[in-house]
Structure formats: C-alpha cells, structure tokens
Amino acid sequence: MGYFENILLALNSLRTNKLRAILTLLGIVIGVFSIIAIMTLLNALQAGIDTGLSQLGSNTFQIQKFPAIQFGPGNSKLRNRPDITYDEGVRLKERATVYKYMSLEFYEFAKTFKYESESTNPNFTIGGVIPDFLPCNDFSIQEGRFFTETEVFSASPVCVIGLETVDKLFKNINPIGKQILLDGRQFTIIGIYASKGAGFGQTQDNYAFVPITRFLQAWGSREKSCNIAIQAPSKETYNECQENVISVFRVIRKVKPGEADNFEIYSNESLMGTVNSFTQYFKYGAGVISFISLLAAGVGIMNIMLVSVTERTKEIGIRKAIGAKNVVILRQFLIEAVTLCLIGGIIGIVLGIAVGNAVGIFLNSPVVIPYDWVLIGLVVCSAVGIGFGMYPAYKAAQLNPIDALRYE
C-alpha cells in the first residue's frame, strides 16, 4: 500500500475523531509554535539590529561611558564612572595619532521643534556634533550643507535637520535659511541630511544637528556624557587605531596602569556579539519549553494511538485476514501518528511565523521566515510521531488475527 493512500487513510481516521485529534494536536501545536514564534521574532530582531548597526560607518568604533546594552542590574563600578567630557574628547582628537575621522557627540532627547505655528511631537532629538560626525556615522547631506569647523569654533546657531522634521514643519516650504526653534532656542537651518531609514524600531530622521559648542552653551553639559565615534584610516589599521585611541584615552581619563578602562569601546561586531549572546538565552529558553511540550504532546500521541488501536482491533483483524502483513499494519498506524504530528507541526509553524512576525513588525523589524527552524520543526514532529507512535503501531501489528476478528 502506497504512502499516499496511507496518509489519506490516516486523514480519514482523524476526521472521524475530530475533537480527539484536535486536542491531541494542541500539544504539538504549542510546542512547535513556541519555538518557531521565538525563532522568527529573534531572526526578525536580528535582521533589524543588523541593518541598524550597519548604519555606523565602516571601520568605525565608538567610545561611550556605558556599554551599549546591559544585562541584569548595573553594578556600582559602572555607575560611578565619570562622564566623558567635551574637553576629554577634544584632547583625544588632538593627541591620538592613528585615525581618520573622530566625531564628538552630545544628545538631548525628547524635545519639541517649532516653526512659526507648527510644532512637532516632543520626541525629537537634538545632537551637538562636529563635522566629522558625517563620515563616522555614515550620514550624508541631501540639500544645503553641513556646518564647518569655523562654525563650531564660533558656536554659530545653525542646524541641519532631517526629513521627518521637514515633513512636519515645512510642508511645501524650502526650509533652508528658515529659523527653527529647537527646544525653544532659535537656529538657522543650513542643510537637510538624507534619510537613514528606520533601524531597529527607531527612525533617525527626527534629529537636528547643531555645532557641539552651541549645544553645550544652550543645554549645558551636566549629566551628559560625550559619545565619541572614531573611523580608522583603513581596515588594516582598525586594530592599531583602536589600541592607539584606548591608550591615549586612558591617559586622558587618568586610568592607572593595571586598572580596567572606565569607558566602553564598541563596534558593529562587538555589539552584534552582545546581541547574539543575549538572544542565545531566548533560544535556549524556547528550546526547553518546546522540548517539554513536545514530550508531553508525544505522550498524548502515544495514548491516543493506543486508544485508536484498541478501538480498531476488529479493523486490524479484518485487514490481516484479507492479507495485510504485520509491516503494513505497522506502517499504517505509524503514518497515522506522524500525520497527526505533522498537522500539528504545520499549524504550529504557521502560527509561530505569523505571531513572531506580527511582533517583529510592531518593533519595525523586517518579515522573516526561519527556514532552518521550519525544517527542524518538521523533522522533530516526524520524530515525535515515529518515536511515540512506534509502540502502538507495533502493538497493532502484533495482534493475533483470530482474536482481533472476534473482538467486539
């Protein structure tokens, strides 16, 4: 008897006991769903993080006071780190020898921008930067120009805005040369930077960049730590550049030899590593949950198959009487168990991908299908079906045809 006919037979017998089949399926569905949903979500987030991170320029690393991502309660050593000041940044720029561009950045978050009667939501960001900001962060100018070193030196009240600001405040108006109020302070718009798109759930098009000196005059430096982004001259000199910057910065920050850095260095790669080690825990968690629920589901499958074999003893007897060999009966019940598991698995996979991506889309991540996990899910479901279906199928195959025929 062909596999196809066996599958039809299995579907037919499942249809006869719909409720029972659905209840049994549920365990498999939950097990597969949990792993697929988590893997889909993680893959979606990862894809989002990857594009988000690649927005740093190439061969670029950053210095910040704190690690970019922290797990668990922050320890006091980290908390007591002194802020990185503008002065320290300037000195690093002067003294470090191996680098191409070095950007010094301060930020004020959750601000409102105003132009005449129009105003934005209070979720825009003001960045105080220097011209090196552009290459270090892979930004480019779409219209007008960026400010110059001279304008930084003179703390000119000029700014460069993003497309979201243009959209909100300057419909059908050319913003260049207009006066804008950033958090109540007046600046002249001299340029618009090109869109960076949304990375990892947040847009970067709602920034306004002003000369760092003007920024510090307007908003002060209290409770603020400077971000430093450094671009190495080339891929080959990347490590050399990082070593040079670290050693110079340790001197500037008065870190004694043998003490740990009181600042954090990170790059695309190290961020990715941190994210990966973080998502790893989720993967293990999802793996354990799935394993347990699939195990429970497997026991359910075995139970239902045993009931099915008992109920169908007469049928087995008839089939054997008219010439079905043991192996044919075994295969029939095994395929039924595997079919049951695979239906559950497919439902779980579809639901998992749907829910994982729904959450991912909510977090602005791209839609992904974790093909590897889909495959793993299907293989595991088949394995559960075979593993837990084997005993009932064997029991069916070994039935004595005379007793089975007599069974009522």
Place this chain on the structure above:
Amino acid sequence: METVIELKNIYKTYVMGSEDLTVLKGVDVTIHMNEYVAIMGPSGSGKSTLMNIIGCLDTPTSGDYILRGQNVSEMDDQELAEVRNKDIGFVFQTFNLLARIDALRNVELPLVYSGMGKEERLEKAENALINVGLEDRMTHKPNELSGGQRQRVAIARALVNNPAIILADEPTGNLDTRTGEEIMALFETLHENGNTIILVTHEEDIAKHAHRIIKIRDGEIESDMINPSKVKKTAVPVE
C-alpha cells in the same frame, strides 16, 4: 481432479494454564478443485479451529497442511498473510467490512495488499461487485447497505483475488431466511462457475446446500459423505 487442500493428521493443542487442551485430534481431509464442502459440528467440536487452520489464520501444532501444493503448516506470520491474501477468500458471519470506506474500496482492499496497480484493481473490484449484483451500490458505505447486500460485498471481496478456496463461516447467520437463501443461491452460482467453496456451519438447512458434508465432533471427523440430495448434479470422489 486437482487437490486444493490436503490436511494430514492435524493436531491442535492449546495450553490453558497448566492443562493442555487438544482441540483437533488427527484430522485428515482432502478437498479437490471445485468441491462444495460443508464442515458441520456443534460448538466446541473444533470446527472453528479447523476453519482457522484452513483459513491460514492459525497453524496446527502438528501435522501437515498442504494448500495448492505449499506446506502452510510450517509458515510464519508473513507468509501466512500472503497465502491468505492470494489463496483464500473469507466470508464471515458478521460480514467484517470496513465501516468507513465504501463497497468498492472494501472489495479493492485485498488487491491493495497484494500490490496491484490502482487502475487494474479498481477494474477488478468493479467486476467483482457486478458479479454479485451490486453494480449500483459501489459507492455506498456498509451502513448504507442491507445485510444481504453487505454479505454480497464481502463475497465480492473474497472473490476479487481469484482465490483457491472461498471459506465461508456461517455466512447466513446474521441474515433472515429469505436473504440467507439468496446468499446460498449465490454460492451455488459461484460453485457452478468453478470455485471451491468451504462452508462452516452448524445449521443443517445451510449445510444441505453443499455437495459434501464433513461432520466433526470432539476434534475428530465423525462422518464425511456426499450430500445425497446433490449427488445427481456432481459426483465427488471421497477418500
């Protein structure tokens, strides 16, 4: 005439706890091609055990059973299944059709197990159903058929593989008298068409349709004779 079944000194002993129960005590029977034999006996006579052995559902404890030249008493489960599939057509008292599939699929089933291709087996199954007069009931499920029709489906299933023998166990036991007579008439036709039929029954009325009647009691053959009412039609040698 060609020998189909040869039972030589068949013993069957069951172990019941500490006691051994011998149900068949040296049964010798030879059945030829195109014979119509009834095996009769009261319950407990060993009739059912003998039928199970003839039907290759069971093997004797000792003795030889030669079916169409092959010694089936030595066979294992797998080989027996194959013999049942190819050489034996069962007709049961309770019809024993699969409830969830229609008449055609029921009749097709033995051919499925013998590995025949789909088109060929559908054609054969259809022909078998036509032969028992059910050409307009092919897509009916057993519960949509009357008792007589169900038994006809079962007979079609028994015939579809062109077996050496048709083994009918109380085929009219679940039918009313009139339908029972119809079924017996059908067996008569099958016999006339050259089939070898073995009828297992405890009813004299049914056994009298057969051309040879073997009576069994306490595990031994009590009598084996030609049915006098049928003797004119066919002469059957008895050893």
